[in-house]
Amino acid sequence: MRYITYILLTAFVSLLMASCELEASSHGNLYGFWHLETIETIESGSTKDMRDELKFWSVQSKLIELSDHDGVHNSVLYHFQREGDSLFLFDPHFNLREESDPVVDELYRVQPYGLAKLLPRLRIDHLTSGELTVSGDGQRLKFTKF
Numbered sequence: 001m002r003y004i005t006y007i008l009l010t011a012f013v014s015l016l017m018a019s020c021e022l023e024a025s026s027h028g029n030l031y032g033f034w035h036l037e038t039i040e041t042i043e044s045g046s047t048k049d050m051r052d053e054l055k056f057w058s059v060q061s062k063l064i065e066l067s068d069h070d071g072v073h074n075s076v077l078y079h080f081q082r083e084g085d086s087l088f089l090f091d092p093h094f095n096l097r098e099e100s101d102p103v104v105d106e107l108y109r110v111q112p113y114g115l116a117k118l119l120p121r122l123r124i125d126h127l128t129s130g131e132l133t134v135s136g137d138g139q140r141l142k143f144t145k146f
Contacts, residue, residue: 028127029128029132030127032145032146034056034057034058034059034143034145034146035051035055035056035145035146036056036113036142037049037050037051038051038141039139039140039141040139040140041139042135042139042140053068054068054070055070055113055114062079062080063077063078063080064080065078065095066113066115072112073109073112073113074094074095076092076094076113077093085125086121088120088122089120089121089122090119092109092119105118114141115137116136116138116139117136121137123135125140129145130144132145
């Protein structure tokens with residue numbers, strides 16, 4: 001009986017570890033809570049300092065949440081796909097549980113978070129455990145891990 005219990009327990013643990021591995025993806029340092037520090041307009045070279053504003057990008061699993069901890073703008077959830085140094089954001093929804101997460105279909109809703117397009121295609125220029133720089137659509141965004 002003890003032998004059967006051991007086999008069942010080993011099988012259960014193996015299945016549990018395999019299922020966790022299937023769900024996990026390896027985005028490494030990209031995961032985490034990122035504070036938006038600057039928004040640079042590449043063509044003009046002008047830079048908007050965001051250090052005093054509480055705008056964050058939270059990256060976990062297959063989602064990026066754009067949140068405003070100043071409470072001025074609604075949080076937005078994006079699905080994302082990473083391919084090498086490319087980051088594709090798609091399927092934006094407001095993070096409003098009481099309203100069933102309505103679709104975001106107006107650019108001005110995501111501009112406070114540094115985005116120049118509703119469905120951005122970004123390039124990861126720099127990524128470490130504490131710093132992130134992405135560029136695309138004529139802008140460069142710099143973050144620090146919070």
